[in-house]
Amino acid sequence: MGRPLEENELVERARAGDAGAYAALVRGHEDLAFRTAYLIMGNAADAEDAAQEGFVKAHRALRRFRAGEPLRPWLLTIVANEARNRRRSAGRRAALALRAAGEERPSWEAAPSPEAALLAGERRAALLGAIARLREEDRLVIGCRYLLELSEAETAAALGVRPGTVKSRLSRSLERLRAELGDDYA
Amino acid sequence: MRDLHEELTALSVEWPATPDLAAAVTARLERPAPVRRAWRPVLAYALAAIAAAFALTMAASPDARSAVLEWLGLKSVKVERREPTAPPPSPGTLGAGLGLGTPVTLAEARREAPFLSLPAADGLGRPDAIYVGGESVSLVYGERPGYARSTTTGAAVLVQEFEARVGPFIEKTVGQAARLERLTVDGAPAYFITGAHGFAYEGENDVRFEDQRLAGNTLLVERADGLLIRVEGEIERDQAIALARSVP
Numbered sequence: 001m002g003r004p005l006e007e008n009e010l011v012e013r014a015r016a017g018d019a020g021a022y023a024a025l026v027r028g029h030e031d032l033a034f035r036t037a038y039l040i041m042g043n044a045a046d047a048e049d050a051a052q053e054g055f056v057k058a059h060r061a062l063r064r065f066r067a068g069e070p071l072r073p074w075l076l077t078i079v080a081n082e083a084r085n086r087r088r089s090a091g092r093r094a095a096l097a098l099r100a101a102g103e104e105r106p107s108w109e110a111a112p113s114p115e116a117a118l119l120a121g122e123r124r125a126a127l128l129g130a131i132a133r134l135r136e137e138d139r140l141v142i143g144c145r146y147l148l149e150l151s152e153a154e155t156a157a158a159l160g161v162r163p164g165t166v167k168s169r170l171s172r173s174l175e176r177l178r179a180e181l182g183d184d185y186a
Numbered sequence: 187m188r189d190l191h192e193e194l195t196a197l198s199v200e201w202p203a204t205p206d207l208a209a210a211v212t213a214r215l216e217r218p219a220p221v222r223r224a225w226r227p228v229l230a231y232a233l234a235a236i237a238a239a240f241a242l243t244m245a246a247s248p249d250a251r252s253a254v255l256e257w258l259g260l261k262s263v264k265v266e267r268r269e270p271t272a273p274p275p276s277p278g279t280l281g282a283g284l285g286l287g288t289p290v291t292l293a294e295a296r297r298e299a300p301f302l303s304l305p306a307a308d309g310l311g312r313p314d315a316i317y318v319g320g321e322s323v324s325l326v327y328g329e330r331p332g333y334a335r336s337t338t339t340g341a342a343v344l345v346q347e348f349e350a351r352v353g354p355f356i357e358k359t360v361g362q363a364a365r366l367e368r369l370t371v372d373g374a375p376a377y378f379i380t381g382a383h384g385f386a387y388e389g390e391n392d393v394r395f396e397d398q399r400l401a402g403n404t405l406l407v408e409r410a411d412g413l414l415i416r417v418e419g420e421i422e423r424d425q426a427i428a429l430a431r432s433v434p
Binding site for chain 2: 024031057059064065066074078085174
């Protein structure tokens with residue numbers, strides 16, 4: 001439980017003009033902010049610009065942040081809003097390219113046979129390919145919940161919708177993902 | 187049958203490497219702030235934003251008396267469609283009688299409402315009166331070139347800033363005569379309400395709603411950074427949007 005206290009203190013110091021404290025806050029959240037922007041923008045250069053601008057705007061708005069509340073969803077709201085605005089004015093974009101990371105396996109487990117590994121890899125690629133072909137709305141809600149592993153509340157913050165909307169949107173989007181995969185998913 | 191939820195949960199993605207945002211942001215914050223944009227580009231941008239915005243005109247229900255609750259996207263605002271019952275305010279000195287709270291100086295306002303940001307729209311200048319009450323700070327602007335006096339408030343423009351929060355704390359009552367337009371301003375959800383409508387906001391005790399009063403044309407913008415801006419007056423939509431956008 002050391003982290004929230006530490007973060008509150010950093011927020012207080014950043015508010016008082018401590019640039020190092022704000023840099024520490026950015027460092028703590030830059031991975032998630034950048035990946036969220038990447039999910040929305042679809043390429044690393046635009047995601048970097050959007051996340052950077054989001055953090056600059058968040059710094060300006062820091063005095064409006066309510067002390068004691070979690071910083072992460074607040075930052076996500078600002079960064080994702082910046083990315084969505086940029087995405088909207090950019091018009092069409094290239095398809096989102098996502099690659100599956102290698103499977104993490106406990107070291108005590110025997111390595112799978114080459115055939116099993118190949119099959120698992122193919123399935124992961126098929127899943128990501130199907131996600132990339134979905135409409136933006138479906139792709140974003142699935143991406144936030146499963147790829148970024150955001151909570152429902154954080155997903156709502158990133159998508160700019162009410163928390164109650166996330167659950168129903170996710171279940172509809174999963175339906176469409178099943179249809180896109182066109183196989184025997186439950 | 188495969189379990190999609192389980193497979194997605196197990197799926198991990200190879201994200202592109204995160205750039206050094208902390209260094210880039212720190213470098214940008216050390217640069218001097220850019221010069222504020224002039225009125226004209228702001229207005230042009232606002233018009234473009236409007237063109238892109240989608241407008242929704244609510245059809246007045248013949249059975250509007252049934253007080254149908256309408257949730258329309260702004261988390262801090264509740265809009266109810268029924269005839270407003272509130273009496274028009276009785277303006278004496280600028281902003282008095284509008285239930286805005288305690289009159290304060292600019293320095294006191296900044297102390298009590300640290301979230302206060304003064305709009306920088308051209309021709310507006312400094313507010314003529316400032317009030318702090320509950321969760322809001324209210325800036326009252328008297329008649330000036332480009333801003334006519336409102337018969338509803340007695341002032342030309344009333345700008346209120348609130349710290350938005352989840353859950354409704356501004357209550358608006360939109361009657362048959364009022365028209366409600368849903369907009370986005372810089373990506374933030376917003377409403378523009380034309381015609382007399384009721385307006386109330388949550389008082390200092392955080393529970394009770396103040397007595398309703400009649401309000402004139404009103405723009406409500408809920409920014410992603412948590413600032414809720416309310417602009418009221420004898421004011422056209424585009425001017426209200428430009429004004430809201432001039433709040434840093």
